[in-house]
Amino acid sequence: MEKQQLDVAIIGGGPAGLNAALVLGRARKQVAVIDEGRPRNAVTREAHGFLTRDGISPADFRRIAKEEIIAYPNVSFVADKAVSIAGVDGQFQIVTAEGISFETKKLLFAVGMKDRPLDIPGLVEAYGKSAFVCPYCDGWELRDESLVVINKGEELLHFAPIISGWTDRFTICTNGPDELTEDQREELRRHQVPVYDSPIRSIDSNDGIVHQVVLQDGTIIPCRGIFFKPELIPGSDLPQSIGCDITEAGMVVVDDFGKTSVPGVYSAGDVASKMYQAIAAASMGALTAAAMNNELNMEAWKRNG
Template identity: 75%
Template sequence: MENQFFDVTIIGGGPAGLNAALVLGRARKKVAVIDAGRPRNAVTHAVHGFLTRDGISPSEFRRMAKEEISAYPAVSFVADTVVSITGTNGQFQIETEQGQTFASQKILFAVGMKDQPLGIPGLAEVYGKSAFVCPYCDGWELRDQPLVIITKGAELMHFAPLISGWTNRFTVCTNGPDELTDAQREELQRNHVPLFDSPIRQIDSSDGIVRQVVLEDETIVPCTGIFFKPNLITGSDLPQTIGCEMTDMGAIVVDEFGKTNIPGVYSAGDAATRMHQAIAAASMGALAAAVINNELNIEAWGENR
């Protein structure tokens, strides 16, 4: 596949990239989907909240998606990692880790986000099994159970009332100074939410199911599940390297159509939004693909004038 030309190169093969590939394939565009096969949601058992696919495993979701897309032969899947992008709109040059090179008119970054090291002893052992980051994705499975919430400050005051829709049996461990005002602490007390600011020594678990959170001051908080705020970075440095504008939170800045500040470069999915849900990512991918297709068609139409 070396030195082949594509209308669109999609970097990332999660829900955003796959749905974009489906739309573009149906629009008869020649597409390469380049993905290394290391999705962030591989740690989880199931994708939730995705109509007709609720509860499907991430790996099965991708398998089924690729099978559907294979009906459109203009879409190619490349198991590789992009390491450099040069050129401009209509004439991008892409190089991969394995030494492959591609020419492409347009680029769609669907690189998602990736976790920074978790930093709490025992958290990696339960992540994706009984410790999660999104109650919309996994709150139902932990409904009415005793939970520990690991976050602090403004994020905590957003998350506490949110999680209360799934369970009122939760304890907050801020793993250090809580970064709250007196009024915010009083609000938690009025809602009978225990609050501990001692650093977390470790999380004890058995076969991936958390049993208790142990704090440095010897406090032990029994629980059967955890929600925590992860430290995330964009799944690839390439968008920033080629000049894409980034938010303070590390997301790629796009307009309502997925366009970045660089002509011919788009982004969709978790890398371009804080709404980290599979169905939202797929929707963004579909919309960006339609806009890219329209741009390609208009450009080709104009060449015939």
């Protein structure tokens, strides 16, 4: 089968990849968005904080985005998974799980992050319904409620003041040693924040709506919601396989224009930023797409001059 020829292949169809596709489509570039349709936020009923789309379901967000993008016939969507990438700037080769081959001048990794398996009993059932990771996304719905925060160490001292803007009725469960200094424990005591370091035995919920957290020592903490720190890993190992510099946390290293350490390869969205917000990912995708288009146009200009 003849390889499909592209200007840009976008790996990942979340907000970053979709907004990049829109910008590149309008710039008259031949683009394919390769995405297997398994977004991390699929467990979430509603996405918030995105102007004109506040409260939309992730599935509806993608549907509306694709309806807008298909107005540009030079953009195609491929419901598949990229499994191998080779080549160099100007001539990358991609093969998907279903055996489709592409040749592309530039690559954009918008593969996002994914959760490691959630090992606290009952957390999977509540995730996306009453257990969340980001108060900017879901804090309003749990305002003034009794919450449990599952976190530990230095990050806990960052998160506690933030969540206090939505409710002052929260209890901290560190699910093991708290990894706090005595000064940090005293700070939490001054703010009358209870801290429990006993491991969590279970999170009890009805239809995903939590009503209590039970600890190994028998402590029962009634609550109406949970915020927890997820353990994230990259949505794909392809950026590393092609030689992109990766941080210890697994993020792709990029410059202000989304360029990776590999010529012709760009990255945007959650895999390239710690700003885990849909609107931030979309913005990054748009700006990176403009940088890619500029590079393609400059290369064509020099070839034809």
